[in-house]
Amino acid sequence: TGEYLYNEAPGLYVDVVSGEPLFSSADKYDSGSGWPAFTRPIDPEFVRQLRDTRHGMIRTEVRSTCGDSHLGHVFPDGPPDRGGLRYCINSAALRFIPLEEMEAEGYGEYIPLVTGRKGA
Template sequence: MKAYTKPSDDELRRRLTSEQYKVTQHEGTELPYMNKYWNNKQPGIYVDIVSGEPLFSSLDKYDSGTGWPSFTRPLVDANIAEHTDRKLWMERTEVRSKHADSHLGHVFEDGLAPTGLRYCMNSAALRFIPVDQLEQEGYGEFRTLFE
């Protein structure tokens, strides 16, 4: 199994855009419908922009009508951490990557079957790996999901 780690803050500031840094490191939220993956329909997986840990699959992605990429479940449960978020007007469940501790978004209980959950993520926290690039990017073990 691959080891996923969080680079230094200096490295993150060099490598990430200002929006990616704000979202992943300071719990930011990008604008709906104006982000990279909200309407992506290509088959593949989504990984943490910071560490590369696999997070979600296009097979579990759906249009939630919110303008952010939404998923019914994580691809690898062990790569997701959930925490109570009381920063706004209500209590929500924040979703973070387990190894890099990147803020990804929130999970809500108004999703589709089979889980009834809606993992509402920020595109700025994700990197998409198309199916035809899984092997070369080091994610070949997920190729069989799409066959």
């Protein structure tokens, strides 16, 4: 689903089930796919990548490490100047924490990743 496709607010995307932090709005971009897309996770350790051969395709599935939730897929066709990856993520797997609520929600340590790493 694409509930967060057009969300341009600064903040953090977390696993809807476990609450583990996954993606920063600073790494979100419009890939034209119809799904929210990110150039990278908050930390590579927070997601797992698995080979997915369902539906007659070979893809790389992305799952949250702690919650083991299916998040979407990662493709090697992202912006070259931002690492070249496109994490195509299902909005239904995410909960968005606006920047102004991050501290109160217990995600204060991730504020610099939302406010200071755009395009890095």
